Every structure is written in structure tokens, then in C-alpha cells.
Amino acid sequence: MPNRREFMATSAVLAAASQLAPHACAGAAKKKKLGYALVGLGRLSTNQLAPALQKTSDSELVGIVTGSPDKAEQWQAKYGISKDNTYNYRNFDQIADNPDIDVIYVVLPNSMHQEFTIRAANAGKHVLCEKPMAITSQEARTMIEACDNAKVKLAIGYRCQFEPHNLECMRIAREEEFGPLKYIDAGFGFRFGDYPWGDLRRWRLEQEYAGGAALMDVGVYALQACRYLTGQEPLSVMAREIKNDPVKFAEVDETILWSMDFPNGVVANCSTTYGFSGVNVATAYAERGKFGLSPAFSYGGIKAFAGDRPIELPNVDQFALEMDDFSKVIKTDGKSKVSGEEGLRDMLVMEAIYKSVRDGSQVDVAHA
Amino acid sequence: MPNRREFMATSAVLAAASQLAPHACAGAAKKKKLGYALVGLGRLSTNQLAPALQKTSDSELVGIVTGSPDKAEQWQAKYGISKDNTYNYRNFDQIADNPDIDVIYVVLPNSMHQEFTIRAANAGKHVLCEKPMAITSQEARTMIEACDNAKVKLAIGYRCQFEPHNLECMRIAREEEFGPLKYIDAGFGFRFGDYPWGDLRRWRLEQEYAGGAALMDVGVYALQACRYLTGQEPLSVMAREIKNDPVKFAEVDETILWSMDFPNGVVANCSTTYGFSGVNVATAYAERGKFGLSPAFSYGGIKAFAGDRPIELPNVDQFALEMDDFSKVIKTDGKSKVSGEEGLRDMLVMEAIYKSVRDGSQVDVAHA
Numbered sequence: 001m002p003n004r005r006e007f008m009a010t011s012a013v014l015a016a017a018s019q020l021a022p023h024a025c026a027g028a029a030k031k032k033k034l035g036y037a038l039v040g041l042g043r044l045s046t047n048q049l050a051p052a053l054q055k056t057s058d059s060e061l062v063g064i065v066t067g068s069p070d071k072a073e074q075w076q077a078k079y080g081i082s083k084d085n086t087y088n089y090r091n092f093d094q095i096a097d098n099p100d101i102d103v104i105y106v107v108l109p110n111s112m113h114q115e116f117t118i119r120a121a122n123a124g125k126h127v128l129c130e131k132p133m134a135i136t137s138q139e140a141r142t143m144i145e146a147c148d149n150a151k152v153k154l155a156i157g158y159r160c161q162f163e164p165h166n167l168e169c170m171r172i173a174r175e176e177e178f179g180p181l182k183y184i185d186a187g188f189g190f191r192f193g194d195y196p197w198g199d200l201r202r203w204r205l206e207q208e209y210a211g212g213a214a215l216m217d218v219g220v221y222a223l224q225a226c227r228y229l230t231g232q233e234p235l236s237v238m239a240r241e242i243k244n245d246p247v248k249f250a251e252v253d254e255t256i257l258w259s260m261d262f263p264n265g266v267v268a269n270c271s272t273t274y275g276f277s278g279v280n281v282a283t284a285y286a287e288r289g290k291f292g293l294s295p296a297f298s299y300g301g302i303k304a305f306a307g308d309r310p311i312e313l314p315n316v317d318q319f320a321l322e323m324d325d326f327s328k329v330i331k332t333d334g335k336s337k338v339s340g341e342e343g344l345r346d347m348l349v350m351e352a353i354y355k356s357v358r359d360g361s362q363v364d365v366a367h368a
Numbered sequence: 369m370p371n372r373r374e375f376m377a378t379s380a381v382l383a384a385a386s387q388l389a390p391h392a393c394a395g396a397a398k399k400k401k402l403g404y405a406l407v408g409l410g411r412l413s414t415n416q417l418a419p420a421l422q423k424t425s426d427s428e429l430v431g432i433v434t435g436s437p438d439k440a441e442q443w444q445a446k447y448g449i450s451k452d453n454t455y456n457y458r459n460f461d462q463i464a465d466n467p468d469i470d471v472i473y474v475v476l477p478n479s480m481h482q483e484f485t486i487r488a489a490n491a492g493k494h495v496l497c498e499k500p501m502a503i504t505s506q507e508a509r510t511m512i513e514a515c516d517n518a519k520v521k522l523a524i525g526y527r528c529q530f531e532p533h534n535l536e537c538m539r540i541a542r543e544e545e546f547g548p549l550k551y552i553d554a555g556f557g558f559r560f561g562d563y564p565w566g567d568l569r570r571w572r573l574e575q576e577y578a579g580g581a582a583l584m585d586v587g588v589y590a591l592q593a594c595r596y597l598t599g600q601e602p603l604s605v606m607a608r609e610i611k612n613d614p615v616k617f618a619e620v621d622e623t624i625l626w627s628m629d630f631p632n633g634v635v636a637n638c639s640t641t642y643g644f645s646g647v648n649v650a651t652a653y654a655e656r657g658k659f660g661l662s663p664a665f666s667y668g669g670i671k672a673f674a675g676d677r678p679i680e681l682p683n684v685d686q687f688a689l690e691m692d693d694f695s696k697v698i699k700t701d702g703k704s705k706v707s708g709e710e711g712l713r714d715m716l717v718m719e720a721i722y723k724s725v726r727d728g729s730q731v732d733v734a735h736a
Contacts, residue, residue: 182641182643182644182646183623183639183641183644183646183647185553185555185637185639185647187553187637238606238608238625238728240606240627240629240730242629242633242635244633255551255635257606257627257635257637259608259625259627261608261610265610265612267610267623267625267639269553269555269625269637269638269639270637271551271553271635271637273550273551275550276550276551276653276655278550278551278653278654278657278658279551279553279653285644285646285647286646287644289646290646360606360729360730361728361729362608362728
């Protein structure tokens with residue numbers, strides 16, 4: 001992860017990079033495995049993405065972008081990454097000239113998603129960006145526009161949309177196996193550890209870098225579940241925040257409870273928190289029965305049920321599926337189901353949730 | 369159940385009855401089984417309370433109050449109830465002179481709870497009143513005062529507070545078996561059938577008689593669960609109503625979602641509905657694990673879990689336990705844990721919930 005001095009330096013580079021002529025990576029369609037560069041070698045890249053890229057069929061780890069020379073060396077050794085495919089935040093834009101790298105996976109603090117998505121697009125690279133897509137819907141729109149202009153694909157790291165139990169629940173909902181959906185109860189949260197948090201995680205409690213805490217980081221999973229189970233966009237939200245630790249969560253949200261209503265009459269009650277662990281659930285109540293997931297959103301160990309029976313499906317590497325899906329989208333010139341537009345829709349709902357918390361009243365959701 | 373003409377007639381009788389000198393039933397303490405009279409022979413009395421009174425050790429069915437001569441005859445035959453112990457809504461107050469009857473169980477539409485509780489108290493009888501206690505907190509206060517003045521006991525029909533699985537969850541919460549409580553997710557609702565509803569149920573959709581619908585009838589169970597699991601009173605509520613059938617639910621609430629915060633930092637997300645069936649749950653998330661109930665609030669078939677294990681307890685007749693508890697309270701001159709004050713506290717929260725729905729914003733809960 002870049003340090004703060006680098007955060008600042010990149011702004012000037014961004015201005016320069018946006019002057020470069022966009023040129024999409026023409027060779028990608030012919031490769032068996034597209035080359036991925038991970039930008040930001042924090043916990044997710046280290047523990048999930050790099051291991052996932054050892055299991056992918058259409059994607060491979062070929063590059064890294066890091067502000068830490070030590071990390072660069074470790075990753076080069078561990079994953080056989082060449083020095084030529086190793087970048088830092090200053091020379092990042094030179095990646096435009098590297099044919100090995102087809103996809104940039106943005107795994108940086110939320111506040112940097114916009115900048116590095118745009119820089120990657122301007123370098124002619126396809127972009128997979130971690131959730132939340134950005135800090136504001138305006139940023140999300142700018143990212144979509146930049147990728148459209150550069151004729152590169154953009155997808156958001158919504159791994160659960162590739163997870164078999166979640167997919168099966170979407171199918172049950174869509175085919176109305178238990179009749180029309182009526183109510184969804186969804187929540188995701190965990191206890192954010194106490195000080196010292198370490199550099200890896202501290203940015204998550206700072207408004208400038210995180211843009212929001214529990215809701216942006218994990219609440220978005222509960223929101224996603226409500227949207228992909230109903231297949232609809234919420235009309236309005238009503239939300240409140242409860243802050244039990246106003247020192248730790250001085251800048252960002254701790255626990256948010258919110259409700260939503262959908263055009264088809266479905267209602268949802270949701271929760272998210274950095275204050276306690278254990279809530280990791282999506283239960284859907286339909287006319288003739290219920291089905292759902294618990295744990296719903298973990299990296300592994302997902303369990304699901306439909307009526308009286310458990311849904312017996314394998315637990316898979318969700319990140320591997322997510323990346324291979326994106327590679328296939330690129331190779332076939334298709335559209336990702338977890339596109340930038342999908343990310344924008346969540347940003348619009350989350351903005352409405354934060355507004356509802358501020359205003360203390362119900363807020364209509366703006367639609368893309 | 370009385371017809372509408374009788375509803376009106378009782379107002380005049382109430383005025384007269386309140387003039388009677390209060391005289392508590394002195395003989396009750398000496399009986400093995402206290403004599404109960406059911407007021408209102410609707411579904412609950414027919415299907416639950418009368419059968420329960422065949423299993424009680426400290427309570428027995430000795431009297432009935434009904435506006436229907438046909439029902440009176442059927443019940444007299446079925447339960448061996450004497451004509452002397454059979455009353456209607458006009459001669460109800462003569463029950464004061466009947467030493468067989470110690471307890472009046474008010475099983476009437478919500479709007480009549482106040483009137484018949486006060487008339488029963490004025491007749492010197494102890495009162496068990498179905499939930500919701502009344503239509504307003506002001507009515508609840510008047511009922512408490514009337515029973516205090518008449519030196520009779522008052523309890524509310526909160527059967528779940530005698531149900532073994534619910535009790536075990538209370539114990540787990542109170543003893544912090546999984547550490548301090550953090551979050552509760554509770555809901556109760558069912559699909560209120562379509563027209564024709566029949567006379568038995570139609571009053572539940574009329575504001576004048578029900579005072580409220582889903583929240584008052586079944587939402588109160590979810591509210592109770594949050595209160596008896598935390599052992600605290602909510603500080604504030606934030607609520608919204610969703611009405612998918614504005615014709616059927618023209619006068620009363622259909623679906624309400626609400627959240628609450630408690631002094632100990634616990635937060636709760638709740639739901640209630642007359643629009644769909646299936647939500648019948650209370651899940652408590654504590655620091656080191658979760659526990660809860662599903663189905664949580666049914667007459668039977670309650671299931672519960674604590675961490676990874678199911679809570680194995682018998683399903684019992686909750687109404688029988690509720691009535692026997694009240695009989696023991698009377699015989700020992702104790703105080704019921706489901707007292708009028710307990711009912712008043714729920715009324716205050718429900719008033720705050722309805723106010724929040726009307727105002728579209730968060731509302732502080734008034735405390736008794």
C-alpha cells in the first residue's frame with residue numbers, strides 16, 4: 001500500500017496520465033490466460049487474490065504495483081514476477097507499454113479507486129476494482145466514463161455474485177420456487193479490532209481514505225444481496241447509525257440499520273457494523289417458504305437452505321471465479337454482470353443511506 | 369364476541385360500574401384452583417384458552433361472558449359451566465356477587481380491553497388481559513390505576529414469557545453465556561387472509577376496534593423479545609410502514625419495519641406484517657456467539673439454538689403456564705412478571721413506533 005506522501009504525488013501524475021491517448025490492449029483476446037497486475041499488496045491481495053490466481057484458468061498473476069520495495073522483492077520471488085512487471089505508484093502509468101499486463105486489479109483504499117481506475121483505463125488496461133467501487137456516485141460515474149472512453153472493460157469485485165450458494169438463492173428467487181418474494185433480512189458486520197490496528201487496516205477508520213466504514217466495506221454485501229435477490233433497485237431507504245465507540249469511530253460509521261422498499265413490494269431490513277462480529281446472513285421470505293444464506297458472505301464456508309432442506313453445493317474460490325469471469329468477458333467483448341454500472345447503483349443506495357442517517361428521515365434513492 | 373350495538377351499550381354501564389365500591393375477592397387465596405371467566409368466546413378462547421384450562425393445576429374454567437346465547441349454550445354443555453356463571457355484556461357487572469369467579473380473562477377486541485378491565489376490577493375480580501394491553505398508553509395507565517384502586521391483580525397475556533425456549537434464551541442473555549449482547553433481529557407476522565374474513569377476525573382491520581393491526585397484534589411479540597432479552601427499555605425507535613394493499617389495510621398498518629437502541633448499546637432490527645407469512649424469529653448476537661428462536665412465538669413447535677447446538681426443551685401449553693402463574697401470584701399476593709406496568713411499557717414503545725411512521729423520523733420512547 002502506498003504511503004501518504006505517495007497518495008499526494010499521484011495527483012500530479014493523474015493529470016499527466018489523462019493526456020495519454022487511450023489504446024485498448026489488442027492482444028488480450030488471443031491469450032489463453034490474461035495477465036493481471038494487482039495494485040496494492042495488502043491483506044486481500046496477499047491472502048486471497050494471489051492464491052486465487054494460482055487456481056484460475058483464464059487469468060494469471062503477472063504484475064504488481066506497490067510502494068514498498070521490500071514487498072516487491074518478496075512477491076517477485078514468491079510468484080516469479082519479473083522486475084519489468086513490477087511498478088510503483090509513480091511509474092504506474094508506464095504500464096501502458098507493457099503487453100504482459102491486460103488487467104489492472106485495483107485493491108487500494110476506497111479513496112484511491114477512482115484515480116487508479118482512470119489511470120489504468122488511460123493506460124489502455126481493463127480494470128477490475130474492489131468494492132466499494134468508489135467514495136461517491138460522482139466518482140463512480142467518472143470511472144465508467146473513463147473506461148468507456150478508453151474502450152476498456154470495467155468490473156467491480158462482487159465475488160458473491162459468483163458464489164454457488166448465492167447463485168442458487170438468486171435462481172430460487174428469480175424462478176419463484178417459493179412464490180413471489182416478500183421480505184429480505186440481510187446483514188454483514190464484524191468487530192473491527194482495537195488499537196494498534198497496524199498500517200494495513202487503519203485507513204478504514206479514516207474518512208479521507210475509506211469514505212465510510214461498515215456500510216462501505218461490508219454493508220454493501222447485504223445491500224447487494226437485497227438487490228440480486230429481488231433483481232430490482234430500492235425505491236427508498238430509512239437508516240440510522242448507532243455509535244457505541246465514538247472515539248474509535250470518530251470519523252466513520254460504526255453500526256447502521258436500514259430498511260428498503262422495492263418496486264415489486266418486497267421490503268428489506270438490513271444491518272452492518274464494525275462494532276461486533278457474527279451477523280453474516282441473508283434470509284429471503286417468499287409467499288410459500290423461506291430460503292437463504294448463513295454465513296452468507298464469507299470467503300469460504302458458505303451455508304444455505306431452501307425451505308426445510310440444506311442447499312448442498314461446493315465452496316469454491318470466489319475470487320478465482322470472479323477473475324476468470326472478467327477474463328472471459330474481455331475475451332468475448334461481453335459485458336460483466338458486475339459492471340461499473342452495477343457498482344454505481346450500490347453507490348447511489350449507499351449515498352441515500354448516509355443521507356438518511358444525517359437527515360434522520362426516509363430518503364428516496366436516485367437511480368443511474 | 370359482542371356485536372356493535374353492545375359495544376355502545378357498555379359505555380353507559382362502565383360509568384355506573386365505576387361507582388361501585390371496590391372489594392377484592394377474599395376467598396381466592398384459599399382455593400386450590402382459582403375460578404376463571406373468559407370474556408369473549410372468539411378463536412383464542414375456543415381453541416387455546418378453554419383447552420389450556422383443562423390442563424391447569426391452579427386455575428379452572430368456571431365462567432363465560434358472551435353476547436351470543438348460542439355460544440353460551442354450547443360452552444355450558446361442553447365445559448359444564450352453570451347458567452349462574454354465564455354472563456353477557458349487559459349483566460357483566462353482576463359478576464361482583466359471584467364467589468366462583470376469581471379472575472376475569474379479557475379476550476375482547478383491543479378497543480374493549482380498557483373498559484372490561486376496569487369493569488372487572490370494579491367488580492373486585494383479578495384481571496388477565498390479552499395483548500396488546502390497550503389501544504393507548506393512557507388507557508393502559510387507567511387500567512393499572514383501576515386495578516390498584518380495587519386492590520386486584522392485573523397481568524397481560526404475554527405467554528412467551530412462560531415458554532421454556534424463550535425462557536432459556538432469556539437466561540443465556542442475562543447470564544451472558546456468549547458475552548454481552550450486541551444485536552437482536554426479531555420479527556413476527558402472518559398473511560391476514562382475504563375477504564371474506566368472517567366476523568371473528570374482521571375487527572382486526574378496523575382502527576376503531578383494533579387500534580392498530582400487525583404491530584399491535586404480532587409485532588408486540590418481537591418488541592417483547594427485544595425487551596426481555598436485553599432486560600432494558602429502548603431509548604428510541606425509527607420506523608416505517610410499507611402498504612402493498614391499501615384497500616385491505618386502509619385503516620390500519622400492514623407491514624412495519626423498525627429499529628431500536630438500548631441503554632446498554634444493544635441495537636435491534638424488527639419487522640411485523642399482516643401481508644405475508646413466515647417471519648417468526650428472534651436472533652440474538654452476543655460478543656462470542658449467537659442464540660435465538662425460530663419459530664419463536666407460535667403456540668407450539670418453538671425451536672431454539674445456542675451457538676452450534678439446538679436447545680432441547682419440551683413444547684408446553686404456554687397459556688396454561690401463564691394462567692397458573694397468575695393464579696399463584698394472586699394466592700401469594702405477589703407481583704406478576706407480566707404486570708400491567710409491563711404492558712404499559714410496550715404501549716409506550718408502540719406509540720413511539722406509530723409516531724415514527726407518521727413523522728418519518730426517529731422518535732424517543734417515553735418511559736413509564
